[in-house]
Amino acid sequence: MTSLIEQLAAFATQTSYSSLPPQVVAECKRDILDAIGCALAAKDQPKAKQGIACGASIGGTDGPASVIGTGRRSSIFGAAFANGEMINTLDADSVMPPGHVSPYVLPGALAVAESRGRSGQDLIAAVAVSHEMSVRFGLIMDQTRDHQDGKATTAPVLGYSAAIFGATASAAKLHGQQASEIANSLGIAAAISPVNAHGAWLRHSPPSTIKYLMAGALAQSALTAAEMGGLGHRGDLQLLNDVEFGYPRFIGTRRWQSEGLVQGLGSDWMFPSRLLFKPYPHCRVMHAPLDILIDLVQRHDIKVDEIESITSWGEAWAYVLPSFTFRDIHMVQDAQFNFAHGLAVAAHRIAPGPRWQDPQVVFDPSVMALREKVRLEIHPDAVGAMAHNASSRPSRVTIRARGQEFVGERQFPKGTPSPDPATYMSDAELADKFRRFTEGLVTPATADRAIDTLLNLEKVPDFAAVMRSLVWANPEK
Incomplete structure (x- = not known):
């Protein structure tokens, strides 16, 4: 019997830009635009500064991947850590089940796509995989908004940790891994997944500054899983099938409707209708x-x-x-x-x-x-x-x-x-948000160029050029 992890790996391998419906392509591009705008807008915030500093400590200050908008470079691990924290700093990034997804799944994909010189089409296909996996995990597990006996309820253990699967799959795909390697990467991701601590975060005040789940840490864990799978490590391919001792048990979810994870996978795209954009930097x-x-x-x-x-x-x-x-x-x-x-x-x-x-x-x-x-x-x-x-x-x-x-x-x-x-937030409204959030931080010409490029990402032959063009009006040296 083919395990759930192996089915997810096959989906990741078989998904190509040419196989994607137009709405899937459009929502991937829109989310990349929105996430980069949120990161650009956050540079002067304490959480972003801390994320940038930690990313430099992790990955150094000379590498193949860019820290968005700063002119700084690092390893893919350092850049992904910093960019994840920046995307999530203002809490203005998009949401879909299980909650915030983009700050967890995009940073690794952006870093690997840049370092590997992947095309815009390659990145779009990888993001489609990460988002679809994430929303499916979100729908089959305990959710923040739930109902029991006609009343609102919140599970004692819940969170966004399962975003590690989409994040790992997208990075592994951009690395060029085969299905067996991606399967091992996903098995490793399951075993090193961050804990679901969101339930505690909701019930304590003041809330911790890492929020519901530290974006940089998950992005880094996903990259680790993808690297190790590519290096030949064997992952546990049964961790999603084993309800008694596997991922559903140790991640703490009470609900596990595993059939929804792979049913129609690759043909029925669920995330576009569930991707919500945030006009305000607020919950x-x-x-x-x-x-x-x-x-x-x-x-x-x-x-x-x-x-x-x-x-x-x-x-x-x-x-x-x-x-x-x-x-x-x-x-x-x-x-x-x-x-x-x-x-x-x-x-x-x-x-x-x-x-x-x-x-x-x-x-x-x-x-x-x-x-x-x-x-x-x-x-x-x-x-x-x-x-x-x-x-x-x-x-x-x-x-x-x-x-x-x-x-x-x-x-x-x-x-x-x-x-x-x-x-519905139109392309024009997302572009207006990008300009408003980055006003005074990048030049109007840089903002307009970024909007046009990212909304036409399928035409970009080398994504590295895009990341390196997103510099501040007064870039840091």
């Missing part, structure tokens, strides 16, 4: 309330000093967890997950981007004062709506100002493929 849970609040403030020209209170109704599982409801902000990164603070920043009409995590904004007395006027409530329709459509995020916001109540509701946040076409 995705709050994006629908942020959409509503910004619309109300702008449409009614509500001034901050007029606001008496803000009430947000949203997701039941999240509105009670310490990682989102804590009040003491000590570091700028804390603002990414402080729901009340995010609404307060948005009410000040600050354009979404790196400024949302500028210390002058995060600790602005006006923002902090307005935060204390925010109340969080559980939306009564949250569980039913999400059970009907997993992308649904029923939300309501009420602003009390001028002796009146201004109320808005949304079913789907911006950036979500949904029955409402307006929630």
Whole structure:
């Protein structure tokens, strides 16, 4: 019997650019563009600086792979570590089941594609593999948003660790490994997978700065697995089939619907309809309330000093967890997950981007004062709506100002493929986000060139040239 790992390896080997549906190609390019924009925007943030420094320590400062936008180079391990941390620093990168995926699976692929001189088409095919594997693992295991007996629930052990399989497969594919080598790489990846610590992160405050899973560490582990498989190490090919002692048991998932991992694999592409883009550098849970609040403030020209209170109704599982409801902000990164603070920043009409995590904004007395006027409530329709459509995020916001109540509701946040076409983030809107997030950090000409190149990545003969062109307006030497 062919093991699940061997079937995943065959999928990785057999997938080529020419075999991909147009929507798959488009979403791969869009996610690469968005992730690189998030990394470029993050350079001055503490988490990014720490990731860059650690990447240099791991991989040195002279190698075949670029640290995005800095002019620095390192080994593929050092660059992938730094780039993973940069992509995830602002928490503005895309999400899909099991949660954040791009900061885990893209850094290794970018580094290997650059170091090996792979084409844009090669990179797209590898990213398609990584994303499809990741979303399938996310769907067959315990998820952050779950329901039991009609109520929202969060599993005690959960996380994004399974992204290591897609990350390993994409790197191994770009290295040119055969199916047997990729299978061994995946078996090794299963054995060295990071633990699923997300459940603890959700329940502790203030939340740790490595967040739900350190992106650089997983990217590095995936590269290690791919390297060792390519060097001839034997992986355990049974780890996904063995429910009693294998990966499902030691990673801590209570649910393991393994048939969904390979059913229709290579013909039924699941990730494009589940890939969500984030307009705001803030936890995705709050994006629908942020959409509503910004619309109300702008449409009614509500001034901050007029606001008496803000009430947000949203997701039941999240509105009670310490990682989102804590009040003491000590570091700028804390603002990414402080729901009340995010609404307060948005009410000040600050354009979404790196400024949302500028210390002058995060600790602005006006923002902090307005935060204390925010109340969080559980939306009564949250569980039913999400059970009907997993992308649904029923939300309501009420602003009390001028002796009146201004109320808005949304079913789907911006950036979500949904029955409402307006929630889909178009190429033009993703390009606008890229420009807004990188304004003042790269020249407008560099931004426009990057957008055009990455949205036409299939025409690029050597991806190394793309990575080396993404330099800052004042690149570091």
